[in-house]
Amino acid sequence: MLKAYIDVTLKKSILDPQGTAVKEGLSKLGFEVETVRIGKHIEVTLNDMNRENAEKLIDEMCLKLLINPEIEVYSYRIEEE
Amino acid sequence: MLKAYIDVTLKKSILDPQGTAVKEGLSKLGFEVETVRIGKHIEVTLNDMNRENAEKLIDEMCLKLLINPEIEVYSYRIEEE
Amino acid sequence: MKPYKMVGLLEEEYNKIVEILGREPNETELAMYGVMWSEHCSYKNSRALLKLFNTKGLRVLQGPGENAGIVDIGDGFAIAMKIESHNHPSAVEPYQGAATGVGGILRDIFTMGARPIANLNSIRFGELKDEKTKKLLRGIVRGIGDYGNCVGIPTISGETVFNKCYNDNPLVNAMSVGILEKKDIKKGTARGVGNSVMLVGHTTGRDGIGGASFASCDLTRESEENRSAVQVGDPFMEKLLMEACLELIKTDCVVGIQDLGAAGLTSASCETASRGGSGIEIDVARVITREKGMTPREIMISESQERMLVIVEKGKEDKVFEIFNKWGLHAVVIGRVTDDGMLRVLENGKVVAEVPASSLADGSPVNYRSYRRPKYMDKLSNMDIANLPCPENLSETLITMLKSPNIASKEWVYSQYDYMVGTDTVVVPGGDAGVLRIKGTKKGIALTVDCNSRYCYLNPYEGAKSSVCEAARNITASGGRPIAITDCLNFASPEDEGVYYQFRNSILGINEASRILDTPVISGNVSFYNQSEKMAIYPTPTIGMVGIVENIENSMDIHFKDKGDSIILVGETKAEIGGSEYLSAIYGIEAGRVPEVHVEIEKNTNEGVLSAIEKGLIKSAHDISDGGFIVALSECCFKNELGVNVNIDTELREDIFLFSESQGRYILTASKDNIKDIIEIFTKLGVQAEVVGEVIDSDFKVNINGRNVINLNIKEMKSAWKGSLPCIMNQ
Amino acid sequence: MKAGVVVFPGSNCDSDVYSVLKELGADVKYIWHGEDKIDVDLLVLPGGFSYGDYLRCGAIARFSKILEGIYDYVENGGYVIGICNGFQILTELKLLPGALLKNMDLKFICSDCILEVSNDNTFFSRLYKKGERVNFPIAHGEGNYYADDETLKELERNNQIVFRYVNNPNGSRNDIAGIINKKGNVLGMMPHPERRASSLLGGTDGIRLFKGMIESFK
Numbered sequence A, B: 001m002l003k004a005y006i007d008v009t010l011k012k013s014i015l016d017p018q019g020t021a022v023k024e025g026l027s028k029l030g031f032e033v034e035t036v037r038i039g040k041h042i043e044v045t046l047n048d049m050n051r052e053n054a055e056k057l058i059d060e061m062c063l064k065l066l067i068n069p070e071i072e073v074y075s076y077r078i079e080e081e
Numbered sequence C: 001m002k003p004y005k006m007v008g009l010l011e012e013e014y015n016k017i018v019e020i021l022g023r024e025p026n027e028t029e030l031a032m033y034g035v036m037w038s039e040h041c042s043y044k045n046s047r048a049l050l051k052l053f054n055t056k057g058l059r060v061l062q063g064p065g066e067n068a069g070i071v072d073i074g075d076g077f078a079i080a081m082k083i084e085s086h087n088h089p090s091a092v093e094p095y096q097g098a099a100t101g102v103g104g105i106l107r108d109i110f111t112m113g114a115r116p117i118a119n120l121n122s123i124r125f126g127e128l129k130d131e132k133t134k135k136l137l138r139g140i141v142r143g144i145g146d147y148g149n150c151v152g153i154p155t156i157s158g159e160t161v162f163n164k165c166y167n168d169n170p171l172v173n174a175m176s177v178g179i180l181e182k183k184d185i186k187k188g189t190a191r192g193v194g195n196s197v198m199l200v201g202h203t204t205g206r207d208g209i210g211g212a213s214f215a216s217c218d219l220t221r222e223s224e225e226n227r228s229a230v231q232v233g234d235p236f237m238e239k240l241l242m243e244a245c246l247e248l249i250k251t252d253c254v255v256g257i258q259d260l261g262a263a264g265l266t267s268a269s270c271e272t273a274s275r276g277g278s279g280i281e282i283d284v285a286r287v288i289t290r291e292k293g294m295t296p297r298e299i300m301i302s303e304s305q306e307r308m309l310v311i312v313e314k315g316k317e318d319k320v321f322e323i324f325n326k327w328g329l330h331a332v333v334i335g336r337v338t339d340d341g342m343l344r345v346l347e348n349g350k351v352v353a354e355v356p357a358s359s360l361a362d363g364s365p366v367n368y369r370s371y372r373r374p375k376y377m378d379k380l381s382n383m384d385i386a387n388l389p390c391p392e393n394l395s396e397t398l399i400t401m402l403k404s405p406n407i408a409s410k411e412w413v414y415s416q417y418d419y420m421v422g423t424d425t426v427v428v429p430g431g432d433a434g435v436l437r438i439k440g441t442k443k444g445i446a447l448t449v450d451c452n453s454r455y456c457y458l459n460p461y462e463g464a465k466s467s468v469c470e471a472a473r474n475i476t477a478s479g480g481r482p483i484a485i486t487d488c489l490n491f492a493s494p495e496d497e498g499v500y501y502q503f504r505n506s507i508l509g510i511n512e513a514s515r516i517l518d519t520p521v522i523s524g525n526v527s528f529y530n531q532s533e534k535m536a537i538y539p540t541p542t543i544g545m546v547g548i549v550e551n552i553e554n555s556m557d558i559h560f561k562d563k564g565d566s567i568i569l570v571g572e573t574k575a576e577i578g579g580s581e582y583l584s585a586i587y588g589i590e591a592g593r594v595p596e597v598h599v600e601i602e603k604n605t606n607e608g609v610l611s612a613i614e615k616g617l618i619k620s621a622h623d624i625s626d627g628g629f630i631v632a633l634s635e636c637c638f639k640n641e642l643g644v645n646v647n648i649d650t651e652l653r654e655d656i657f658l659f660s661e662s663q664g665r666y667i668l669t670a671s672k673d674n675i676k677d678i679i680e681i682f683t684k685l686g687v688q689a690e691v692v693g694e695v696i697d698s699d700f701k702v703n704i705n706g707r708n709v710i711n712l713n714i715k716e717m718k719s720a721w722k723g724s725l726p727c728i729m730n731q
Numbered sequence D: 001m002k003a004g005v006v007v008f009p010g011s012n013c014d015s016d017v018y019s020v021l022k023e024l025g026a027d028v029k030y031i032w033h034g035e036d037k038i039d040v041d042l043l044v045l046p047g048g049f050s051y052g053d054y055l056r057c058g059a060i061a062r063f064s065k066i067l068e069g070i071y072d073y074v075e076n077g078g079y080v081i082g083i084c085n086g087f088q089i090l091t092e093l094k095l096l097p098g099a100l101l102k103n104m105d106l107k108f109i110c111s112d113c114i115l116e117v118s119n120d121n122t123f124f125s126r127l128y129k130k131g132e133r134v135n136f137p138i139a140h141g142e143g144n145y146y147a148d149d150e151t152l153k154e155l156e157r158n159n160q161i162v163f164r165y166v167n168n169p170n171g172s173r174n175d176i177a178g179i180i181n182k183k184g185n186v187l188g189m190m191p192h193p194e195r196r197a198s199s200l201l202g203g204t205d206g207i208r209l210f211k212g213m214i215e216s217f218k
């Protein structure tokens, strides 16, 4: 089986108030960091197929449903399970 | 600068309603997949420090704020920026 | 460790099980007894006392014992209601703990055949100083909101209280209220040999295994590592399950229906069988599981959420499949009703557990605990508070009071709840009770939850009585006639004699008020062991109450409406600052004699207020509670930014008059023309009522015995009151 | 006018809008998401949490059977109003530009809300006056309207902004509370006009929106 690990984040140009809130939360606990951005992490398990097809499939899923290209970008890696 | 990419997911035994809904959504679009799990993706930029310290720091942040070990687990990778 | 200890049972309880079965229980059976005989499910430490409650009344269609109580509101309609605690899960995972608390209580309502129409909540936290408490508040409020909002049930009222006694043990009491036609009442009963037992809704997973026994122990380190006990809620599934169940109930195929709450399939099956005097046989292999390799034990005690057990008339299963299919939900036949009184669990046809259903449901030993008045009570109630200095600047003191988290506006909380969805909310949160219209009738219902736990700590009997009376005043001020109570009794360990004294006296106090006000207790919940190594919570018997508003056009809110209206103070103000918010917020003292409450007088006073409202004589009504007259007066001004000019003649010291929490009081406004009639109503009832001032533009002026003691501007007061919580939360 | 209120799994303001339309005498029905024909003059996408709003609000509902034909329906001049979750679905469908992000302060907000009518020259808003202030409640966690600069300019230029917040509660760009498509037959808005249709429930500002639509058909 294959497993795709997809990360979805807001486009750089869009404010990420959640990230800002977490950054502040961290700072209250004494952790000073430069920036925090928050997105979604999606893990999809696929039946066996060749990697190329898997990539094509994941791209399609992302563009059709998993992300909204108006506001989000994605990246992923695929591993054998 | 260092950048940590943290993935937070629900523990295996815990229901993931989001994942279930998305799996069904995908299936409606004709994508049949085995499982979908949805979590959070957090990107934290840190000032330069050695890797070991960075790892210690990220572990601490996760346990103190970013996750609830009651229901979530996390993993991360750190890269130079 | 002995196996019975692992499931939380005592040696004598184990021996009793052996006696019942005539043999040693196997692992699955033992686990089932463990969860069912836990405090949370068996009420073993409270059952004896709960029997004392006044549970009967002309309107009561269903008293305690079912998933929710039901009262008749006329016109063929009835109201189902219930309150339940989710304290322990919320302490460990605030968001999911609170969310699943709402989910559970909603299922209790639609199980009865009622459509949920309102949620309420009573939430209690430690001091709002440290980050930990803020995190709890954020998570719990978000959890309650997200769940209720998503299912589409308005959260129309509640209370939010802060006190250091809740530092380690926040309380989350969720209440839900539903409406049904009287003829549609359903019960959690299994009857009719051969009828099918169906499991519907979510799949079954390993989440929440052992939750019931988890809720019955102290919050110690060990439980903080007890990881699988928390569940994740799925409000979307709940919404579908609710719609499907309500649709199903309208058909003729349901014999009984019961939600799966604490102790999961075990409790649902043994309780339905026990209530119906029958037996149930189920095969766990038919249960749809989320994970592979779940054992019968795990399946039987899993507390996976959003599931229901339906007893279906033999041959009508297809109708169930059809309805659940339409909503995209699972429904499977997992067993059948038998007549041998046994709960028999099979795995692929092979018996893996077999015990008398009623022994699980009602067979646990009942503990008659001993109790003793704790020493602190005399010490605290005799403390001399009369000699505290009177603050020099009472305007400043009032501002400090308005900013204190217990008095400050709770908009930060309730604006995260959709309180309007369903378009029936006539009186929104932020006043006394919430009011809903009942479509298709002229009526409405008023709902509130209240408890003054500081009073209960200082004097459990009077405190519990006050809590009932406060709830009744909140209902009355909104134009409703109180008709029934649901209660959630949150206490520390029943094994402590002092705590058991608090518990017993609280019940007696509730009972006295409930009898006199004719508001029977129709459902409730007990939560013990709310304590940590460091401290125990104050006794907190939360009172949920429903009232009928005969004519919804007459429902009332607290807000002053027009300049020139007269302000009437109803009830007598005495030197009663013991246990008050004033002592606590200004002097840091929680002591003294709590205000006396005379339920008969309260009843008369309520009659008067209600009759003034129903005659259309008044424009606003607010009861006086935390913070006394002056705080209540301020609250009436904020929404429409109107001020007051008030003149008081009194023998009491100024601060004591202003902040006394004497019971049985209201602030009303009316146009000058109606004053005579209003005063007459109260005079006839022997209740004190007098005009103390009038509504003016934007100044807040109070004179006592001719001397100006408070002079403030409404905008300034409002920003102190409204800005306080957001400000603290953003720090 | 024939109106249809779509019921998705997880819709929960469906009956609220339905009752208002019904009371005003419209010929209104519910349309189950699994149906495949839009045979009404006005399609209402109600508020709620379709499919739990689990991935993004409206992302899954967009693929419902009933919405397969919506592009043709709109092309042919059929009217659509999306309220709250319905607005989110319309942006996911790309029938309206932009997207709705989490509220700026990350909290769900339920409250009264003052709007200014920016365009009174639409099928939906014709009974209001430009510049008029109305109170429609809001109740959403993700109502923060986002579109890129280019799109915003175009919305302004074409007068597509119908309602604006007077005190922006959620961070929406250009205070946008409701927009219409270029053609003028699809309106999306976060506030709930159906919650202001009775003086018992706080006011009747919202009722003119529904009246306006119904009267257009007379």
Ligand SMILES: Nc1ncnc2c1ncn2[C@@H]1O[C@H](COP(=O)(O)OP(=O)(O)O)[C@@H](O)[C@H]1O
Binding pocket: C120, C121, C122, C123, C155, C156, C157, C158, C159, C160, C406, C407, C410, C413, C414, C417, C428, C429, C430, C431, C432, C433, C434, C449, C450, C474, C625, C626
């Ligand atoms: N947790 C909550 N959920 C919903 N509404 C709340 C909550 N907390 C407070 N409120 C609202 O704020 C009002 C004022 O709170 P409080 O001062 O405790 O009222 P009261 O003393 O009249 O019971 C409540 O009546 C209720 O409408």
Ligand SMILES: [Mg+2]
Binding pocket: C431, C432, C433, C474, C623, C624, C625
């Ligand atoms: Mg009150």
